[in-house]
Amino acid sequence: MTYASRPFALLITAAGYLLSSPALQAEEVEKSSSVLTQAEGKRQFRGDFFAMYSPVTALDMVRRIPGFSIDDGNGRRGFGENAGNVLIDGDRPSSKADDIFTILARIPASEVAYIELTEQAGADSEAQGKGQIVNVIRKVSEKISGTYEGNIVAGTRYGFQPSINASATLRRNRTTIELNVSSYSERIYGFGPEDFRTGSGAFVERRHYQGNGGFDEAAIGGSIKTRLGAAKVNLNGQVRFEDSFDRREGSYFSSAGLDIGSELLLRDGPINDLGYEFGGDVEFGLGPQFNTKIIGLYRNARESNDSSIAVDRRGQPLTRFETRSRNQPSEAVARIQNDVNAVKGHAIQFGGEVAYNRLDAKFSAASSVAGAVTSFPASNVLVEEVRIEPFVTDIWAVGPSWKIEVGAIAEFSKLTLSGDSLASRQFKFLKPRAAATWTVDSQTTFEFRAERQVEQLDFEEFATSLDVGLGNQVDAGNADLVPEKTTTFSALVRHKFLDRGSIQFRGDYQLVSDTQDLVPITLRDAAGNITAQFDGAGNIGDSKRWNGELEITLPFDWLTKPFGVSGIEVKYVGHYHDSRVTDPVTGQKRRRSNRSLWHQQWDLRYDVSQLGIVYGASFYVEGANNSFFLDEFRRQSEGIKTNIFIEYTKLKLGTLRLQVIDLSDFRRDRFIFNDTRASGVLREIINRKRSLDPLIQLTLSGKF
Known part of the structure; x- marks a missing residue:
């Protein structure tokens, strides 16, 4: 059996098991005192x-x-x-500085009442x-609680790098301070x-x-939630x-192995860079069936x-190339x-965003x-955008098993570039969305979706940058860049089994x-004469x-419990992405740049709960990533990323985790053409390999 076919074999095996014993599945779910099916499409997970x-x-x-x-997002x-x-106590965090992973990691498990x-x-x-x-949903408590985590990462040539994270929460009456x-x-x-060859493959030079x-980061933050009257x-x-x-240090050798030179690359920055964010929201009711929330950030x-x-x-002669960039986003x-909620069976939301x-x-x-x-001409660009988005959504409960959501967002925006690039454009977009779910039973759900999306612009792509590590490759700013628009049709099926098992498949066009x-x-x-050509982000x-x-x-457990073994679980996630677009240089059809065709991840976990020990391993692998430049085709690939760990959960201080992280090797092949890729004539081939030392990480995490 080939590696690629294994996940499908597993799927067939699992599906066969599920279809052969639906009665057993339903019985297992109903027996569980820790999972409550509240209504169609809703399940509540409690501490047990x-x-x-x-x-x-x-x-x-x-x-x-x-x-x-x-x-x-x-x-x-x-x-x-x-x-x-993910919501916390029914609310979406009004923050962008911390992702939801960080926010959840600050909430002690002992303070969670249940998860819906x-x-x-x-x-x-x-x-x-x-x-x-x-x-x-967190418990109502008036004690101070919190979490802490300390990490030490070491490698044969790294030394030790400590990291510390801690949070404390105080709840008094209707006020929570974190x-x-x-x-x-x-x-x-x-x-x-890194090997350099001629277009015909003749070896020229090795480096x-x-x-x-390294990267260092420190942050301090906090929040306060309270009630002012009914708000x-x-x-x-x-x-x-x-x-x-x-x-990075490099040593140059000729095809005969002679020492012909050296290289020193230095990057410094961010240089004591500071970022800050302030946000909040207020929510209040204007009537028994009318609720308003205002968010600022x-x-x-x-x-x-x-x-x-x-x-x-x-x-x-010694040559040196230097760059300097200073960006300030806001x-x-x-x-x-x-x-x-004034109309029976409908939940309507409307509002606007500026x-x-x-x-x-x-x-x-x-x-x-x-x-x-x-000195090269400076590239100083000021990019500004003002955007207004009114929206409306209607959630229609057709019946206990069917729900339909329809909505639309209208966008009116103005983008202005000043400085070395001058441009001004106005955009008008309509982003409709329709989604329907069919809850067959407490275990099986189908979802159907059609929507139009407008992708976010990366403002840094309007400004020029340069990579000194890739032969001073210029990424030219593009004043003509506009947002990408995507219309998506998708379907999903999700099935739960054996209380803790699930299978899900999603496809979209x-x-x-x-x-x-x-x-x-x-x-x-x-005079209109071409003075230079570079690569940059643009629309094709x-x-x-x-x-x-x-x-x-x-x-x-269904297989191993008869032998006295329980707590073994395997998780598989596989993605496949393909595309077709017309290449602006060659005029031929190809895949989009900078997106691998597939990637897969396997997670194995064995919880020996009576001993407080957990064993596990994760494996991640993905296909090659291709990029199509004006005069270059680039292919990058990585090996398997591996993480093997063991945890001990019965320490008074918390959970102790030891893991070995084997970072994947890296390979990059650059095929550089005479003139452009359309010529089809190779001028140079550059093959780069990079290996990374494995890391050992020791983590102690706990709650109070």
């Missing part, structure tokens, strides 16, 4: 369900819910459109368009060769590289500091990066949403040879306009995409 996993935080608990995967335009699928899973269209008005929602602090350090050591890099008020904020570095950051590469070839969002996004980007580069310095990919950026002088017309996702959680 999670006991065998010895969870420390709410994140540990949510990750054990069968058939549920956390979604923290997927890059759509607008605060409302980026809602994830809803699997129906319009699962909750707090998360537009989500057909599956988890709501973490304070959190975190620090994080990361170090990576890599080494490997041996070794380097180390709920939530305020939150965070300040974050970041720093990073990268150092402001973010600001400073992002700095300096880089240089010095090459010293025997018998030639964002302000105001949103109002109103929920009306957003202002800004990026002040400054970039400069200079080259020096034998003391002579050549997408029609894309203004597809964003790599495009040639042409610079011309005043219409495309088609299709995706498939298979997820299986398979507990083995």
Whole structure:
């Protein structure tokens, strides 16, 4: 059996088991005192369900819910459109500084009363368009509680990198106050060769590289939730500091093995960069069936990066290339949403959102040879966007088994570029959405969806940047970039079995306009003559995409319990992505850039609950990632990422986890053509391999 066919064999085996014993499945679910089916499409998980996993935080608990995967938003335009699928006490966090994984990790498992899973269209008005929602309900308590986690990561050439995260929560009457602090350090050591060949394959030169890099981060934040009369008020904020570095040394050798030179690459930054965010919301009722929520958010950051590469070839002058970038992004969002339940069988939400996004980007580069310095024109761009989005949604309960959600968002926005790039454009988009769910029974759900999405613009792609580690490759800013629009038709089937098992398959087909990919950026002088051509992000017309996702959680108690063994579980997640777009350089059909065709992950877990020991392993592998530049085809691939761990959960201080992380090897093949890729004539082939040292991580996590 081939590796690729194994997941399908597992699916067939699991499906055969499910179909052969539906009565047994129903009996197992009904027997469980820890899972309550409240209504069609709703299940409630109480503490007993999670006991065998010895969870420390709410994140540990949510990750054990069968058939549920956390979604923290997927890059759509607008605060409302980026809602994830996890709520805390019925509310969506009014923050972008922390993702939902971090927020859940701050809630002690002992403070969770229960977790509710809803699997129906319009699962909750707090998360537009989500057909599956988890709501973490905390206990009503007046004691101080919190979580803590300490990490030490070590490797043969890394030293030790400690990280600490802690949070404390105080609840008094109707007020909850939380304070959190975190620090994080990361170090990576890599080494490997890079070979240069002619277009015909003749070996020319080899470069041996070794380097180390790191990233440090510290943050402090907090929130307060209270009631002012009948209104709920939530305020939150965070300040974050970041720093990073990268150092790489290279030795050059000729095809005959002679030492012909050396290279030193340095990257520094962000340089003590500071970012902060303040946000909040207020929610109140204007009537027994009319509820209003107002959300506000402001973010600001400073992002700095300096880089240089010095090459010293025997018998030639020393050359140095240096870059400097200073970016300052900011964002302000105001949103109002109103929920009306005055019409029987319908839940209507309407409102609007106003957003202002800004990026002040400054970039400069200079080259020096034998003391002579050549400065390149600076690239200073100010990008501003004002966006207004009115919206309306209706959730229609057709019956106990069917729910339909229909809605639409209208967008009116203006984008302005000033500085070295001058442009002004106005956009008008309509983003309709329709979703329907059929809850066959408490175990099986079908979901059908059609929607139009507008992807978020990355403002940094309007500004020029340069990668000194890739032969000073220029990523030119593109003033003509517009958002990508996607119409998606999708279907999903999800089935639960044996209380803790699930199987899910999703497929979708997408029609894309203004597809964003790599495009040639042409610079011309005043007379219209071409002075230079670079690669950059741009739009290349219409495309088609299709995706498939298979997820299986398979507990083995039904097989191993007769032999006195329980707690073994396997989870598989597989994704397939394909697309067709017309290449702007060759005119031929191809896949989109920077997206692998497939990826798979296997997780094995064995909970020996009576001993407080957990064994486990994770394996992740994905297909090659292709990129199509003006004069280059690039293919990147990575090996299998492996994580093997053991946990001990019965320490008084918490859970002790030891894991060995084997970071995947990396390979990059660059095929550089004469003139452009359309010529079909190879000029140079560059093959790069990089190996990374494995890491050992020791983690102690607990709650109080």
